[in-house]
Amino acid sequence: MALLFRFLQAFALLLLASAVVAEHTSNWAVLVSTSRFWFNYRHLANVLSLYRTVKRLGIPDSQIILMLPDDMACNPRNAFPGTVYSNADRAVDLYGDNIEVDYRGYEVTVENFIRLLTDRLDEDVPRSKRLGSDAGSNVLVYMTGHGGDQFLKFQDAEEIGAWDLADAFGQMWEKKRYHELLFMIDTCQANTMYTHFYSPNIVATGSSEIDQSSYSHHADNDVGVAVIDRWTYYVLEFLETQVTSVTSKLNLGDLFDSYDESKIHSQPGVRWDLFPGGEQEGRLRTVVDFFGNVQNVEVENANATEPGSLKEDLAEIARLVEKWQNRDEEYSAMLADSATNVTEDLHSSSLHLKLKSTVGPTKMAEDSSWGKRLVGISVVGACTAIWVAGSFLGRSSV
């Protein structure tokens, strides 16, 4: 019954979604590595390579959430301190000097990841740690780590299940936190992770089928460990050699067609059915729709005269300024009157904030220790008195 309901619901959402104009207004990327320790170097290198690519294609750091559970660059076993490479030729230092890690070390937890996606975060969490996407955002979610059938391990301590992930995306869709979402995962049995997704507008792709391992590509003998996974390597190869600029017209179809099982050593999977229009439509989305950023700076034309243009506005604002200068004081008095009305209505909303107890600064004062001693003596005295009284009473009663 519940299943049927869910299907109906998904169907209704699909109908709704298909009506939406297929254009996005911003791009966000969530790049997650879930494993720590030196021998998992390649997972961090995977993520950093992707990070480099999306940055190259124009997504600013403020719209990339990077989760790195370990710091390979500063690992004492790293023969090349301060660097991370995803290739044995060590041509590109992925660490560079412009890396913004948003969640690091033990902050990379299942709970934080789900909170990030659903934005159920404390008010105090800075915006750099939030996914600020909205109904017009295309979101790229890339995950890598050690996984299994329908789960992905986080930091050797916990795991996220395919159900949890699906529910998180479901909630994102409910709250219009994405327009279209590309989910990529490189782990063993990766394709099982997206089997439970139910929210529309998602294209999901993974590195390996159920019961298949996802292999590393090659090791760097000087670093001493494998530096990148196969599937990610070939995805990156495509992105780096074919998608050279933001204007690239290559689409997701081309990307997925570039998968070569003989090279990847596992069967990558793609899931289209959640996307409106299915595979046909989905294949047409360009790669930069997800990996690049919308280029949308609007230069103001100082010479245009149509309504709403800079010139018109400037004139209006100048008039406003002039008028308000004259009526400034008068107006603020009136505003104060009317403000009382407004605050009444808004009271319930501000009440919530006040309830939160804050630890304020406290003044430290060296009290005259005699005062405290007096208190001490009186406490001890009172207790002794009661005790002695008890002894008397108790003895007399026996």
Next chain:
Amino acid sequence: MTTKTGDQESPQASSSQGDQLSVKRAPPPETPAALQTRFRVIAAFWAVIIFLGFPIWWKTTSIYRASLPIEEMVDWADGKACRPVFPLDIHLATPSMQSFEAQHLLRTTQHTLDDLNEFAAHHLRLKLTNGTTTAVHNGEDNLEYPAKETADTALTVRLLPQDGLASPWSELHAAATQLDIFYPPSQVPVPSSSNSPLSTFIAAELQQLYGEEKATIAHILSGNTAGLDSTSPQLAEDIDRRLRRSMKYAETYHLSFSLFTPGSEPSSWDIEAAVKEYVSPLLQALSPISNFTVDTQVQLYANFAPTAPKPEYDESEAAWTLKKEGLSAFVNAAEWPLNPSIGNGPTINFILYVPDPSQSPLIVKENRASSWIVPQWGGVFLLNPPLSNTGEQSAPSNPSHLSLDSLGPAFMTFSHQLLTLLGTPSTPASLPLRLQTSIRIRAASLLLSASSTMGSLARLTKSLPSIPIPATVATSVSTTLSHLSASCVHLREGRFGAALASARVAETEAERSFFEKSMVGQVYFPDEHKVAVYLPLLGPIGVPLVVGLLKELKRIAARRKANGAAS
């Protein structure tokens, strides 16, 4: 665990061992007193389990789910609970007309208006003002919180006869919500005629005045698809673009004004005066829509990102130029301390960039503009102050202080950018009217967004049975729903300011209820996992207790039977 088990068993295990010993070694049966003691021991343990253990189990493992008015929430989301309408009151001031003439003019104009209108939710209601003289002064009233009882006056149309005109013409007061229409006295409609050029003219003027607003509201209400049929593609495109670049609604916006310069100068600016002079009036005018806080900073030695395209010198322009496509990389997001986290609510960044003297003046190559908007983020203004040549040999330098006057253009531009980023419509050409329009647009979009959040929450509640729903969410939901209906009523009665105030509360509460922090569902936990959680500890404790209880029950049953047989 082993120790735990061992000890847990110990009172009984040892007692039963003792009993076994006694059974084996000592033929005499247990005394009734011993039986009674054993019964008491078992009863004591089971009493704790039943009277304390089960309630605790029930209390701590059940997920608290406050009951939500799901039906009502879904109704709101589906638009069944409220059909937002926007009746605009337009006052017609006819100082030089007879009252019956005015009445007639009103009727015919209203008729024409109704004929022209194709979007029923948004309609104009004409009214005659009684005091013909007072009408002039209410230009400002729209900005204040309206009195509870009366509908807001959207516009006052003043009809003024003017001799020597062939056809009527109009003039919109740029600083007030007033439209003056001058007409030749001959065009005053005669009561017999059903139509007149004057009423047609008025209706057309009004229709044109509110054309964009109507289209925008239609666009919002229809869920961002094509709004009205009559909307020109150009206008539709404009509306779409504006909605896309404007910030997401927030209760509070933080405005951050930053002065960036690659060198050491200018190192100070008259920011306080500039904000007070140029920004505060606008902020006060916008206060019904959102709250604003203002922060400022000065950053010296702010360099471009290494990947950003460098400015190039353009001989023909005699200036350094930036290419338009490179502007998105202009802001060095990695190193410039922008996007500060000031409380909750988004930050709108305004960057005043003073280029290095060696690269001054700096303009945008394509159209010589000096400012641009980064949608949903903020605005940038390139300020090229006059360079001073102090030393003979030394290169020219920027002034060390930017005065209020030199900041004027920049801050006017910022004000304009702020309006744009907040999604203020571009027509009509009167700022008060535009602000009024944005109040209505905001009210509509907030109403819609809060309703849809309610729907999302309702669906979420149904689809995720393992998610806890704290009581605060239920409170927030009921606040949202009550404010939504209040807002709907206000809209219907034309009190848009009040409607927006209610819609703001509704939106805030709706967001709070959806993003309640504790509503992160339990990590997926099927029942077989629960067995694995309970069994290792509770199994060893439970087995001896259960066995003890069973033995005891068996004994009691046997004794009953024996008693029954004996009697």
Next chain:
Amino acid sequence: MGTSWNQQPNPHPVMAVDRRKIAVFGAAFVLRLLLTCLFPSLPDLLTGRVEVSTPVNSFKRLQEGLFLYTRNVSPYDGGVFHQAPLLLPLFALLPDAKSWPLPTAIFYFLVDLMNAYALMTISASGQSVKSRLHSAVRKHVRWDGVSVAAWFLFNPLTIATCLARSTSVFTTSGILFAISNAVGGNSINAMLALGFASYLSLYPALLFIPLVLLCYDRRLEGPSPPSAGSFIIQHAILLLASVAGLLGLSCLITGNFWEFISATYGFHLLVPDLTPNVGLWWYFFIEMFDSFREFFLGVFWLHLASYVGGLTARFRSQPLFVITSLLGVFAVFKPYPSISDASLFFALLPLYRHLFPLMRYTFFAGSAILYSSLLGPAFYHLWIYAGSGNANFFYAITLVWSLGLSILLADTIFAALRDEWEQEHPEQVGTEVRQV
């Protein structure tokens, strides 16, 4: 207390006892003093050990609270201090322990001696071998009070606790004086002392039922026996009143009632600090899924409390033994146990010297306890400082420690049962002993 001395026939000449007593007490005092003076860093070292200091009895944390208290800042700000507020004015009387360690140390020595004195009183009453409803078979096999006190005073666990200045010693005093007054017949002071102990550490409140039964049994031996119900209710009210009085006093001192309640009792009940200790809770709750945390907190507390009813029902005739075995249970299963809890259990065990011949696994239990108390610090070092071990090393050792204590406890309980059984079947006494 004099009453109890007079009631029981004293087997030894008064003068000899006094001399032995003075020797034992003096030696214990001098030993502590020597340890403090010869190894000045020893107290601080012990204070930092997780086996000795837990978040709820650490002297370091007390000092932090004291520092804040003397500077008029709420001692619970900062979330470090979780002990009862009345300790603060008490310690404010003593000179600063950092610059003048000796007065504080001597104060602790004296508290230890007082505890030993209370133990002597308990031993002298003879309640452990012969009470109103019970009389042990091997009455003659027992140690006198001075030996019991010496056993307590020279127990390394007691000495370590004392040197570490753990505030558990006050709880110990409360419990011991509650018992000594109860066996002495002064039920009012027994309740006051228990109230004090409960106020400090919460869990001693569980001892109320056996203690009130002990008082009741003593009262029945007196001239005018009251009815059981009213007696229990009266004493419950007395206990509540004493706790309420202490809470009221604390409230006067800290000013903020809920703050100190949540920082002290809330801390005991909800166990938010999972610093390793010798108990079983910390590891379990580190590993437990968060959503089940509350449930298992309930289970653990109930588990602790469930022994009260069962043991009291089984050993109704020997309330003092119920108290002893409950203290053993607490030493293993309470949320923040330390070696001081074990030392209290060990302090009361010699009262049951007559049960020792009936115990079967003393060697096993003793070696487990010795093994763990030697290896525990080593494994902790390997885990925390050397980094060559992990948490499981230390946890395994705490398991062995708990196992040792549990075996000892179970063995004692078994011996008591045997004793009762032999009493009912006197003809079997000889054979049984040979069998075991």
